Amino acid sequence: DSGVTQTPKHLITATGQRVTLRCSPRSGDLSVYWYQQSLDQGLQFLIQYYNGEERAKGNILERFSAQQFPDLHSELNLSSLELGDSALYFCASSVGTDTDTQYFGPGTRLTVL
Amino acid sequence: EDQVTQSPEALRLQEGESSSLNCSYTVSGLRGLFWYRQDPGKGPEFLFTLYSAGEEKEKERLKATLTKKESFLHITAPKPEDSATYLCAVLTGANNLFFGTGTRLTVIP
Numbered sequence: 001d002s003g004v005t006q007t008p009k010h011l012i013t014a015t016g017q018r019v020t021l022r023c024s025p026r027s028g029d030l031s032v033y034w035y036q037q038s039l040d041q042g043l044q045f046l047i048q049y050y051n052g053e054e055r056a057k058g059n060i061l062e063r064f065s066a067q068q069f070p071d072l073h074s075e076l077n078l079s080s081l082e083l084g085d086s087a088l089y090f091c092a093s094s095v096g097t098d099t100d101t102q103y104f105g106p107g108t109r110l111t112v113l
Numbered sequence: 114e115d116q117v118t119q120s121p122e123a124l125r126l127q128e129g130e131s132s133s134l135n136c137s138y139t140v141s142g143l144r145g146l147f148w149y150r151q152d153p154g155k156g157p158e159f160l161f162t163l164y165s166a167g168e169e170k171e172k173e174r175l176k177a178t179l180t181k182k183e184s185f186l187h188i189t190a191p192k193p194e195d196s197a198t199y200l201c202a203v204l205t206g207a208n209n210l211f212f213g214t215g216t217r218l219t220v221i222p
Contacts, residue, residue, distance in 0.1 A: 002156065002158070002159075004156075033210070041214075042200075042212055042213070042214040042215065043157070043200065043202075043212040044212075045209050045210055045211070045212075048208075055208075056207070056208050056209060058209055088154075090156050090157070092156075097208065098144065098204070098208060099144055099145045099162075099164070099204060101147065101159055101162055102147075102159070102210060103159060104149075104156035104157045104158070104159075105156050106155060106156050107154075107155070107156050109154070
């Protein structure tokens, strides 16, 4: 158990809908990262927050957004969902930024029908 | 363009048969190289971090090494419970953790 929690574990929704994924980092970690993992593409970095501020951005679509709250939990919002958004979404956390090791949560499996 | 390539894509070993997994990279300003293990449907589990060429880290049957162009994950006398996908990731100068697509290891009893 990495200490990173994610809810929900599974989510099934329809195209065009909007969903919110939630992540609680390990105690003491200030950075939260979001990743998408699909069968054909491997782990893709989406976005990083550090102590409430956006720190780095990867291949995140404009339909997706994230935020980190004062209690350091983070939410990833996915809107206007498409079939291709079906994937595992992982959250990771680290103490700070840069070279700190990232610890991953168990993931949320999103299925868009 | 930053690139991480892992080989082989899949590897089947008999229990006790040692082997190595390769991670070659082309990135601008490597700041660290990470190895993770991932079981199906679960989050990646951290194994090692390597920061500079020549560095080695060991944990049980696993040993990771780093050169200027690649990293190896050596598995000595593997057991069935070592079956998993092993992911390599590099931290680039732009502060992104860039993952390879992994090597799927199966250890047969």
